[in-house]
Amino acid sequence: MEVAPGCDLGNDGICPPLRSRQAMLFIPLPFVVALLLLILFVTVLRRDEEAAPNRPFLALILLSVLLSVLSGLRWGYGVQAISMVAPVIAAMVPPLTYAGVSRLVRTSRRSLPARIALHAVPAAVILLLITFRRDTIDIALVLVFVGYAVAILLLMRPGADALRLAPFEGAVPAYRAIIFAAAALCLSAAVDIFVFLDFTWAHGAHAMTLISVSNLAILVILGIAAAAASRSRAPAETVEMTPRPETIEDKETIAAVDALMEAKKLYHDANLNLDRLARKAGIPARQISAAINRAMDKNVSQYVNDYRIGEACRLLADTEKSVTEVMFDVGFQTKSNFNREFRRVTDMTPVAWRQKKAGPTC
Template sequence: MITFPLVWIVSILTIIAAFALSQNDRVIFQARFYLTAFFLLLAVIGLLLGMRLSFQSQLAADLQPLIAVMIAPSAYLGFRALTQETPSPFKQLFYWNWLPVLVSQAVMIAKILVSADFFILGITGIYLIKTAGLLRYESDAFKQIPPNGLNIVRAAISATVFLFAMMVTLDGLIIVAAIFADNVSVVKYVTGVSGLFTAFIFIVALLGLPLILRTSISDTTACKEPTDQDVEMIARLEKMMVEKRLYTDSNLTLARVAKRLSVPVRNVSEAINRSTGENFSRYINNYRISLAKKILSETDLPITEVMFEAGFVSKSSFNTEFRRLTGLTPSLYRESLSNSN
């Protein structure tokens, strides 16, 4: 009698979650791409795991490590993209992240006398550390996330770190069992237990991460009420923005603004968060997009020149922020103005 592996239900739900995330254009493309890939890789692992445990499929056993080695880099790159104002160059991502993965997969396929679990353990361990490092970032470092979503994003990263820690622990157990256990059945038992534990973690990640990602990009969560000092500081900051147009400086940083106001960096960041519900990057970009809209409506300057005039240096970042605030790309916005006239 053929039984339907329970873990396949998790895979189906994970695929649904991946599809929902891929359609959410409020998450920047690079983050959406890698986090969607993360979910799909988990789904494939679940399918292969079901084939191994229920049908003793050797093909699934051969493919599983090739897929597993890609999981941690995908999740890390997805979360890291939320901290970047502009996407990382493809070549940089390839050399530092995917080339080691491809080399590991080549060695696995060649069946050189090294256990595939060593590669999974090593790569997952590295990205466990790198992903955990994202938890040290301040709110303004997450440039693509509103401040009121930071705690939820941290929870998502923490859940992913826990998943990686489980993978590292279980792969370590498999390696130890393979080295010290004379009985092959012990290795098979540990492998089976690792699959069940991994499936359990998949369920936790599946239930938690989509909700976390959906909530993290929502701007509806209430922020703390601004203090009198916050109101005064924001008034000074807005006056400085209007009179000196600091936002047109593409190299403007929170530290430079704090220095001009003669207050600690943290105070400026918290005042912006509590008063506007935005982080520093979005606060500045709001001014930049307002200027860009004005230029687009009053001149015939090319889109690229408008971008530079407003203080942006990346077309991708400019388009993303423009769409976030207007629902249109700069070119479509200009076209809509022409049609209305």
């Protein structure tokens, strides 16, 4: 290996000036990521202040800000003490992701202290391993990340209808975001494996690049989680419904929900979700979801949005209201969701529908 004249090699075999140049190339990334995440946190916190915030997702953003800063200190400035703290903080990321998703899925029957104690187990285990078995930390972190990713995917088995406490308007986008979040947890686990193998076989020669990718993966996780939290927030107070022992046929269930939707126009409520619809109808949420899925081959959010788009078609054809006014009147809050659902039902945009004036109904 060639060495620059007058350069004394450090313990790592790298000339100090060269090490400094490498650090200058790496340092900006984790700190820029931290700044972007902090801006994202402020944006999510200010958005839709009337709704109850998804606190686990907000905490997840702040935790990732801290992780990015620690990463910059560890790999940019060589602060070795960071390696004693970072694994414990990293072990908190999957539980917070799961807790944020769980807030949109159901009301937990466990008390808050019990939930906190349960999700604190991974961090506690990592802390013990740091003290007694440091060589197993990487494997333990991989198991934590993959385990929680699988748990999230199990929660999402019913599809968008799993998000019982999320408003119907954002249920489908939130579902897709959560699936990507679970995939990002798996990606982070894969990066940890590559870093472990790199230190084992190549003495960490590629660790900086791999950790940079890991930071970007965390940014992806947080962006997706923040989108789900800000677009689909659970109501401040929710009540878990006790399912009826009687079994109602799918047609009867749909007929009952249809009658309620047409008489009360529940779809006008932009915050309507499956849990609230179930309480209004007096029918268990799972029963409504299963009936609509089997009989109509669609999820409940699409079923509700069909009502919204149906009325939007009539308003666009029969009134002079603007597209934005119509959007708010029928229960949508964002143009992106309105346009996407309108195109799904009619195969055209709201403006094209108005110009065509094809009829009073979709």
